[in-house]
Amino acid sequence: MEDNRYKLKQVCVQNPIFGPRNLGHYWGSMKDFVNNQYKHESYLVIDDIMAILMNPKEAHAIKNRTYFVLQDFINCGYDTEKNHVVLTSSYLPYIMEIVIFYADFIDYKFCNYLYENSFLGGLKSYQREELGLNLYPSVFELLYPQLGMPAVSLALETELFQGGEEIIGYTYIMNNIKNNIKKVYDDYNPPPVYEPSRNGYVLGLDGEYMFQHNSIFLSEDEDSIIEKIETIENKNILKDWLTSAGHKNVFEFYSIDTDFTYLKTLLKDILVNELKPFRENQLGIDYLDSIILSNYEKIKDQLVNHIGTIKKGIYKMSSTSINNNF
Template sequence: MKKRLLLGHNPVTGGRHLGQYFGSMIDLVELQDEYNCCVILDDWMDIINYPLEKDKVLQRSLFVLNEFIKAGVDTNKVTFGLSTFFLKELSEIFALILGFVDSDFLDSKYPKTFFGHLKESDRVFLGLQPRPTLLEKSYSLYGPVSYTIGLNIDIFMGGHDVEGYIDHIRHVLSNINDDTHFSVNKTEFMPSKFPYILDSFGEFMTQGNGLFISDSEQNLRNYLKESKSEKFWKQIGYILKSFDNEVKLSYDKEVIENCLIEHLSIFRKESKTNKELLEILYIGSQNIANQICCTTEILKKRIGLLKLNEFD
């Protein structure tokens, strides 16, 4: 039986940048035959953390799914889910999971997150409450934990920025097992092949400084021409060589630029329609909902929650 592999993506910003592509998307293409793969586009987390963007999140989620498909991910092999499409099932297991979270542990971890660092003025600017709500604090850390446990995931894949979720998963599973002897797979972290992709100035690539894979050829070339970092060019040259042995390992900027533009040309091809993309997400989300529901029922029995009809 194939092991279950999970990849989570935040769709609020829309198009993926080069760091996300080389950091996880291309890995998924290579692993989709070896593992039972699932990708969660966690739009519920985005709605919680970016309330001013909530009306745009669905369209951006469809755009991200389209990019995965263009990258070579086969939706017949990889399950894609949108968290708001299975929110009922997710909310139930999330509520159960919180019963095994130490409040001191949560309070110690949240300040280390991006939103935990924000000043009140920054929070208000983003449309958030001046002080973090309990939902914001808990879901940011334990939302992904909930669907990881709910889907009985073996491997959680991503960059080192998401490696911390493994600690949260182990913390919860340890408490669950101590109290209920509830057994699920021990989730391991699989780092991306290229977890740290540099931007044009040699810094860690983010949404704020990234090269977006679906940009026009002209925009891509403009970004590359502004690059001041030799480390950036060497890294991109090395990565391109690793994908294609026919590519000569050269640190000539013009050669690397043309190879990269050609490599990213797949993202400028015809897209699937929104209807087709929604159907993929609906089907995948229903499968995810069914799996989480099964795990939830087992967990509820373990902790002694009875159905009403059991009193008859």
């Protein structure tokens, strides 16, 4: 067993609501996370609680999408024998206990402001009905999206919070929580530091932020990759993708190419070759389940120990308060 005592812990959070990962996920979090997996003790957190919360009607399908996410990370090179996989629904009772504790250290107005500016907070009533949500948000819906991942990261005592631009906000929440905790009792662990990826904002095929409708999926077939690249008309997309792939100098050398012929050909060759493992390595559900289960006891113990530490801190705080009153 590898000694991880002197390694920093890094966490990468993935929402499996859309299943297979695309180039935005790949360059926005996956590749750098996997490249650093032996330098740090690594935790891949697949937040299926959040996915189900966002779309309850798709709860049964989200399980399969979770498998796609894990499969894509393994095909990216993630070593599940030496690192960790955390499927949040497996630890729901422990996570909720930690969330409730940390909810005491964040202002309601701040939490509500974050919710109102989130995907769920911006839904109209008919959209909520289409997704299977109640007309008004539950307490869980208000708390979990803001505090779920901060709670898990703090419980795992991670030092690095890695990923694309969309997760930067969690670092502010964790800093806020830690600052408020320190006002009440000793808390020696600092919040995780955000570690940006090579390209936190990846352009889609249409020049907008890459999402499902304007992306190339990592497991997409070769002909589809070639066909989609051929449709690119914006030079900024080619620059963005080639830079993300580590070929910025090539782009600059051939940027005078007005019809982008060479740049598109180069990009096709790069992606067809680099994404080959994602197309060819289809992993069985039993195998993926075994990976998720193999981490269960270790992660559960870490969460339980953190809950114990929290309770000791509360007891110490309460005892001090009682003694000071006499």
